[in-house]
Amino acid sequence: MTPRAEGEKKGRDVRLMQGNEACAEGALAAGCRFFAGYPITPSSEIAEVLSLYLPRVGGNFIQMEDEIASIAAVIGASIAGVKSMTATSGPGFSLKQENIGFACMAEIPCVIIDVMRSGPSTGHPTGPSQADLMQTRWGTHGDHPMIVLVPSSVREVFSETIRAFNLAERFRTPVILLMDEILAHMREKVVIPDPAEYSVVDRLSPGGPKDKYLPYANDRDVSPLAAFGEGYRFHITGLYHDETGFPTGLPEQVRCQAERLIGKIERGAEEIRNVEQIVPEDQQGSLDTVVVAFGSTARAANHAVKEAWQRGKNVGFFRPVTIWPFPIRELGEFCRGVRRIIVPELSFGQLAGEVRKWIEPSSRLVPLNRVDALPISPEEILDRILEVD
Amino acid sequence: MAFDYEQYIRPSTFPHIWCPGCGNGIVVKALIRAIHKMGWSKDDVVVVSGIGCSSRTSGYLDFNTLHTTHGRAIAFATGIKIAKPRLHVIVVTGDGDALAIGGNHLIHAARRNMDLTVILFNNSIYAMTGGQYSPATPEGKMASTAPYGQVEPNFDIVRLTEGAGASFVARSTVYHAAQLEGYIAKALDREGFSLVEAVTQCPTVYGRRNRTPNPVTFLEHFKKDSVPREKAEKMTDEEREGKIITGIFVDHPRIGFIERYRKMSERASEVRKRRYIQGSGPKSEVGN
Numbered sequence: 238m239t240p241r242a243e244g245e246k247k248g249r250d251v252r253l254m255q256g257n258e259a260c261a262e263g264a265l266a267a268g269c270r271f272f273a274g275y276p277i278t279p280s281s282e283i284a285e286v287l288s289l290y291l292p293r294v295g296g297n298f299i300q301m302e303d304e305i306a307s308i309a310a311v312i313g314a315s316i317a318g319v320k321s322m323t324a325t326s327g328p329g330f331s332l333k334q335e336n337i338g339f340a341c342m343a344e345i346p347c348v349i350i351d352v353m354r355s356g357p358s359t360g361h362p363t364g365p366s367q368a369d370l371m372q373t374r375w376g377t378h379g380d381h382p383m384i385v386l387v388p389s390s391v392r393e394v395f396s397e398t399i400r401a402f403n404l405a406e407r408f409r410t411p412v413i414l415l416m417d418e419i420l421a422h423m424r425e426k427v428v429i430p431d432p433a434e435y436s437v438v439d440r441l442s443p444g445g446p447k448d449k450y451l452p453y454a455n456d457r458d459v460s461p462l463a464a465f466g467e468g469y470r471f472h473i474t475g476l477y478h479d480e481t482g483f484p485t486g487l488p489e490q491v492r493c494q495a496e497r498l499i500g501k502i503e504r505g506a507e508e509i510r511n512v513e514q515i516v517p518e519d520q521q522g523s524l525d526t527v528v529v530a531f532g533s534t535a536r537a538a539n540h541a542v543k544e545a546w547q548r549g550k551n552v553g554f555f556r557p558v559t560i561w562p563f564p565i566r567e568l569g570e571f572c573r574g575v576r577r578i579i580v581p582e583l584s585f586g587q588l589a590g591e592v593r594k595w596i597e598p599s600s601r602l603v604p605l606n607r608v609d610a611l612p613i614s615p616e617e618i619l620d621r622i623l624e625v626d
Numbered sequence: 627m628a629f630d631y632e633q634y635i636r637p638s639t640f641p642h643i644w645c646p647g648c649g650n651g652i653v654v655k656a657l658i659r660a661i662h663k664m665g666w667s668k669d670d671v672v673v674v675s676g677i678g679c680s681s682r683t684s685g686y687l688d689f690n691t692l693h694t695t696h697g698r699a700i701a702f703a704t705g706i707k708i709a710k711p712r713l714h715v716i717v718v719t720g721d722g723d724a725l726a727i728g729g730n731h732l733i734h735a736a737r738r739n740m741d742l743t744v745i746l747f748n749n750s751i752y753a754m755t756g757g758q759y760s761p762a763t764p765e766g767k768m769a770s771t772a773p774y775g776q777v778e779p780n781f782d783i784v785r786l787t788e789g790a791g792a793s794f795v796a797r798s799t800v801y802h803a804a805q806l807e808g809y810i811a812k813a814l815d816r817e818g819f820s821l822v823e824a825v826t827q828c829p830t831v832y833g834r835r836n837r838t839p840n841p842v843t844f845l846e847h848f849k850k851d852s853v854p855r856e857k858a859e860k861m862t863d864e865e866r867e868g869k870i871i872t873g874i875f876v877d878h879p880r881i882g883f884i885e886r887y888r889k890m891s892e893r894a895s896e897v898r899k900r901r902y903i904q905g906s907g908p909k910s911e912v913g914n
């Protein structure tokens with residue numbers, strides 16, 4: 238129950254809120270009852286809002302000594318059976334990487350919010366950026382699966398935060414919600430849905446005899462996860478382990494675990510994917526140009542594409558909402574036969590590099606990069622669309 | 627009747643990885659007996675460890691067990707304890723794990739008086755990685771990364787955790803197994819943050835480099851050079867040199883974090899009126 242759902246307000250709950258607030262509200266709505274974090278711009282409001290509400294809904298908030306401790310405590314709380322989350326930005330996100338890998342390996346559901354600011358290092362704390370895209374995918378060492386969601390409106394931050402928790406529980410894995418500074422601090426109207434209007438997923442809990450419980454069974458992608466203290470006394474480790482959770486170095490068992498870890502997300506990709514695709518209403522034949530963008534840049538891109546339609550251009554718009562696993566099939570189909578693909582983003586081309594991997598060699602890729610801690614305007618994108626080449 | 631250790635271990639996980647003559651097993655036995663004394667259900671006991679030879683303890687014990695990342699056990703344990711306060715959460719850690727990479731978590735858990743019991747296996751070395759010096763390696767001792775002898779002074783774990791705010795701090799050695807068990811039992815019984823330093827031996831990678839490859843030599847040293855706190859207080863600094871001072875150093879009952887948080891939550895729940903914090907957080911261009 239969110240604080241609102243306690244009956245503090247009646248009727249349609251329409252609010253003007255910041256992306257960071259919507260994220261905190263979405264987390265509460267999804268059932269998050271534990272938050273551990275360390276202050277960092279531009280994510281701190283998430284912690285502030287949760288420090289206010291969690292104690293009132295039977296949850297817990299703690300400001301830890303650093304970001305490493307924060308993600309560790311979040312994983313610990315989840316092991317005890319409580320949905321949990323942390324929020325940070327670049328420097329803190331870097332610190333969390335080792336333990337994010339632990340959560341992947343030990344298959345502990347949790348949610349990590351990364352509000353991107355420009356970097357590397359301390360960079361520009363209040364300057365927007367989209368340059369953590371590859372870090373969300375490959376920030377922790379070794380082969381591992383990753384689910385990353387990239388909302389582009391405040392309303393979507395709310396709904397995608399709920400989805401982040403649901404996917405974490407469903408697949409027993411950490412899920413990263415990636416925002417940028419613009420989205421985090423922007424205020425928009427959000428209609429907070431009634432709890433009956435969205436679904437909340439909880440991890441499977443084991444049935445059957447307690448001494449036969451296998452937390453890492455090989456014969457299924459996702460095993461139920463018992464909470465500590467419920468009578469299933471099992472072991473959790475970041476080492477490669479057998480079906481019981483105990484460490485193993487046997488090549489066959491290592492291979493089995495490694496393949497299942499990656500495979501569960503690959504096989505679940507259809508369930509995880511979420512893309513927005515827009516084409517002109519009167520579209521004839523294949524698209525001439527496609528603009529691919531995510532996060533706050535997608536807002537400008539959407540605007541530019543619609544503007545281009547007014548000028549008779551045959552342009553499509555493709556926006557990943559789930560960015561990892563990457564929407565390979567959807568992007569490939571959408572861009573089939575397309576002459577030109579424009580990729581505006583606030584980095585030196587991290588998204589463009591990924592897009593390039595999955596489009597036809599005959600399509601020309603046009604990156605549009607901005608790295609001066611300023612957003613890309615619709616006009617800049619429109620200019621690129623209208624460019625004669 | 628001999629104590630039945632088997633009821634608390636996972637026989638399927640044996641043989642364990644420890645070398646013959648390693649002191650870790652003695653600490654684990656003392657821990658098991660102390661837990662037994664508490665009369666807790668195994669389902670309610672959580673053992674969290676970091677990374678190192680000593681941290682492998684968790685896997686061998688038949689409780690809810692969590693083997694985390696190097697240095698972070700206390701932080702993971704903090705999350706578990708807060709999320710489910712009825713669980714008894716014990717952290718098993720080494721001197722490198724707790725004092726170097728995990729030093730920040732150790733002092734902050736003590737400051738918060740987080741309701742955890744830490745069993746710190748102090749073998750004066752990074753054993754698992756082959757004998758590099760740790761923050762507990764005494765000055766002058768040899769290590770694989772101190773081929774001319776350790777030049778840094780070592781931490782006094784007792785004074786460190788006492789200064790940070792722990793409720794209960796004690797030190798014993800694997801020679802004094804019964805005393806060690808007693809201290810652990812007391813620590814488990816206390817509210818708030820408690821820590822027992824268990825001085826133990828690593829004959830394999832520490833002993834060999836320091837001309838004491840025989841585990842018995844260590845035990846003799848622990849016997850001969852241990853001094854009870856009361857006696858040590860009357861000794862000069864010079865006399866205390868090279869001695870292991872044992873005893874209970876801190877035993878101040880204080881309200882732990884869990885209880886303080888619970889009281890705050892009660893107050894917070896009474897605030898029915900929504901106080902929405904509009905536009906909080908840094909507005910300037912210089913946020914950090």
Ligand SMILES: Cc1ncc(C[n+]2csc(CCOP(=O)(O)OP(=O)(O)O)c2C)c(N)n1
Nearest residue numbers: 677678679680696720721722723752753754
């Ligand atoms: C982040 C990280 N750094 C380094 C290591 C390598 N490492 C494993 S165990 C260990 C030292 C353990 O020493 P200690 O805590 O004293 O335990 P012992 O093996 O002596 O019982 C180190 C440095 C690691 N696993 N993770």
Ligand code: SF4
Nearest residue numbers: 644645648679753828
């Ligand atoms: S290396 Fe040392 S600490 Fe590790 S198991 Fe062997 S004797 Fe024990």
